[in-house]
Amino acid sequence: MIQGLHTSIRTAELDDLGMLSQFYDPERPRSLYLDRRCEVYCPTKDELREMLTRPDVRASLGFLVVEDAEGVIRGFCALRGITQEAALADMLLGFLDPLDFATPVAEETFAYLKRRVFTELRLEKLMARCLDFESEYRQFLMQQGFTRDGVQREVVYAMGAYHDLESFTLVKQPERTD
């Protein structure tokens, strides 16, 4: 478990299924649900259980839950698509309440992900995507220093309409030698 001042981050357990399933709300899609084809994917509890118990997912710390200081689960994060050759990973970060992106909980969670990607895994780039209506997440990414790669237009169909998907990259900063 990673203990911070405002959060603790730990691997998701089967006991967290109830909370994780709340995340996957088809009425309120998020960019972190999107699969390789940019389709909104809402797994059932059975599928989630299967994912959480897969040995490869557990070994790679696939799903991490974020708890606040009171032990209440506020969100979840994961790294996906880690490519050693291109030295990059995709970041998934979400909170049940999107307003949490403006709190220290989000900042501490992101600090952990950044350390994991750039220091522990020694990757060079962290990538993230957000849908056109995820304004809190977008603002958070910009504040954390992500740069915009561009927008894929009308690429996701959800809630009866097409939505744009914006891509961001954070490049590892050279380490200070002083």
Add this chain to the structure above:
Amino acid sequence: MALKTGMFLRRAERDDMDTVVTWMDDPDFLHFLYGDPVRSPKQIREHLTAVLGRNAPNTVPSGMYLIVESSEHGPVGLVSIMNISWRNRSCSLDAYIGNKSLRSGMVAGISLYRAMEFCFDELNLHRITTYIYSFNSPSWRLMELSGAKRELVMRHHVPRDGKLYDLYAYGLLRREFEALRERQAARFKGKSLAEMIAAQQEALAQAETAP
């Protein structure tokens, strides 16, 4: 397409396997598209068999290979339509001209246009995405000519020969393809091969009868 050509697309069949394996094993294919140089021809064959095997009439494929066939040269290239999302009505598209002597802009352009026609008119898709490496300038220029927009630029994203290159993502929406079709129809109006031959014969006949 208003311009008549002897090139058409058809679904890849098991009989095409040897040709396609040869193309996919080619260093150019690995350089410009995807794949792993250590992948054996047997593995490529297995991958292709898996894709071709999904084409039973009652299944909804998430990817398909089309062969670009020329009446003069036989199979000249491969179009892969992958990651088909029936929900988003989108796909990713790659085209590869295997016959190196035919890698002119015309052959690639016509193949790409036919593939786009297939995606929008037959599969009823809304959007096509293509990912092209920055060093493959003939391909991304062709996409820009088609009206596709460069939507993403991912810096230093693709490793090739020990260096990292940029990756471009192009998106073409149905309305943009329809605009292209209208432009092409106007451009090639009355310019089919048969009409050009007839016009030439008429001009020759007039020259002969002229005093």
